[in-house]
Amino acid sequence: MHVMFKVSAQTYETKVYQFTHSCIALTIGLILFLGSCTAIKTPPSPKAAPQEQTNDTESIRSQEKEAPPRSDVTVETPPIKETPPAIAPSSKAPETDESLAKGKSLYQEHCANCHGIGGDGKGPLAADLSTKPQNFTKGEYKFRSTMSGELPTDADLFRTITVGIPGTAMESYQEFPQSDRMALVAYLKSLSPRFLKSPQGTPIIFPVARPQAPESVTHGLQLYEEMQCSACHGAKGRGDGELAKDLTDTAGKPIQPADLTRQRLKSGDGPKAIYRTIMTGLDGTPMPSYGYSLDPEKGWDLALYIYSLATTKEPL
Numbered sequence: 001m002h003v004m005f006k007v008s009a010q011t012y013e014t015k016v017y018q019f020t021h022s023c024i025a026l027t028i029g030l031i032l033f034l035g036s037c038t039a040i041k042t043p044p045s046p047k048a049a050p051q052e053q054t055n056d057t058e059s060i061r062s063q064e065k066e067a068p069p070r071s072d073v074t075v076e077t078p079p080i081k082e083t084p085p086a087i088a089p090s091s092k093a094p095e096t097d098e099s100l101a102k103g104k105s106l107y108q109e110h111c112a113n114c115h116g117i118g119g120d121g122k123g124p125l126a127a128d129l130s131t132k133p134q135n136f137t138k139g140e141y142k143f144r145s146t147m148s149g150e151l152p153t154d155a156d157l158f159r160t161i162t163v164g165i166p167g168t169a170m171e172s173y174q175e176f177p178q179s180d181r182m183a184l185v186a187y188l189k190s191l192s193p194r195f196l197k198s199p200q201g202t203p204i205i206f207p208v209a210r211p212q213a214p215e216s217v218t219h220g221l222q223l224y225e226e227m228q229c230s231a232c233h234g235a236k237g238r239g240d241g242e243l244a245k246d247l248t249d250t251a252g253k254p255i256q257p258a259d260l261t262r263q264r265l266k267s268g269d270g271p272k273a274i275y276r277t278i279m280t281g282l283d284g285t286p287m288p289s290y291g292y293s294l295d296p297e298k299g300w301d302l303a304l305y306i307y308s309l310a311t312t313k314e315p316l
């Protein structure tokens, strides 16, 4: 660095000298001469750079000033980050022979390593994974907008494929064209006879999204205690309740309650995704569904409380 600077400084001086010399030698007019030398002495770019920086800082400052005022609250309430819906809830995957064939070849190339060639969840990579890949032949899905026991909608499967499942080996396939992800949805359904026998469920209705007001969060905490979520998830939501060690999934494998203070939850970010999980449950796991017993507004407060655990990291 130092050496390079010296070399370029020397080159610069030499150039200035040569240029001055040639100015005299060619007896260029005095005004023109002065003008050129001034231009060399004060090159415009280094001056312009700090000028631009000042402008930038100023514009950032003015943006800050323009930002909406923070609401008058006592706890930190960062803006809600919600996973955007991947597709309209009523969207259907085309079940043409062409789409199924496309889905099959994509599945074999990208999914079978984990989920197994026939969808039994026993692909070659499965043995090394702590959270096992889903067995698609049972048609039992965790991540649904439909009530417990019902089949997921096509949009549910599409969402999981698009967003992935944070904290597990299941990645996001967002870069696949939408038609490819739809073909995968159609193919996944063909792996389980359940989709032929029963109709798919209808999505639950979400209450109007309310912001993370402190009284809603406090009410959510109260519900969390009353409804004994803590028996599994622990008093502070860290997944260490008294039942935590003895839980198994429907396949008889041990399963841990979610640590709800994690930054990214499995079924998506934001109160809407949390609300969906609370109301519909995670089929095949001990996570119950509360949709039949819990009032939607209470469910939203509970979701806001869970959301606050992940975002503020400081449970009430």
Ligand code: HEC
Residues within 6 Å of the ligand: 106, 107, 110, 111, 112, 113, 114, 115, 125, 129, 131, 132, 133, 134, 140, 141, 142, 143, 144, 157, 160, 161, 165, 168, 169, 170, 171, 173, 184, 188, 266
């Ligand atoms: C590296 C391994 C791996 C690959 C490759 C993989 N998955 Fe998964 N997938 C998983 C795991 C593990 C889970 C279970 C996560 C859980 O239950 O928390 C999962 C879960 C899912 C689910 C959610 C099931 C439910 O219960 O709601 C869907 C849908 C799914 N995968 C589809 C796919 C598709 C389609 C592909 C290929 C495009 C694919 N996966 C590729 C590991 C993988």
Ligand code: HEC
Residues within 6 Å of the ligand: 142, 224, 227, 228, 229, 230, 231, 232, 233, 243, 247, 255, 256, 257, 258, 264, 265, 266, 267, 268, 274, 277, 278, 282, 285, 286, 287, 288, 290, 302, 306
């Ligand atoms: C009997 C035990 C049990 C009870 C009671 C229970 N849960 Fe769960 N919950 C689980 C398990 C196990 C999982 C993780 C399932 C998985 O990872 O596949 C889970 C997952 C979740 C998730 C999903 C986290 C994610 O990563 O997406 C949320 C949210 C949640 N529970 C909230 C609640 C709330 C709120 C209550 C009380 C109203 C509650 N749970 C009651 C066992 C329980």
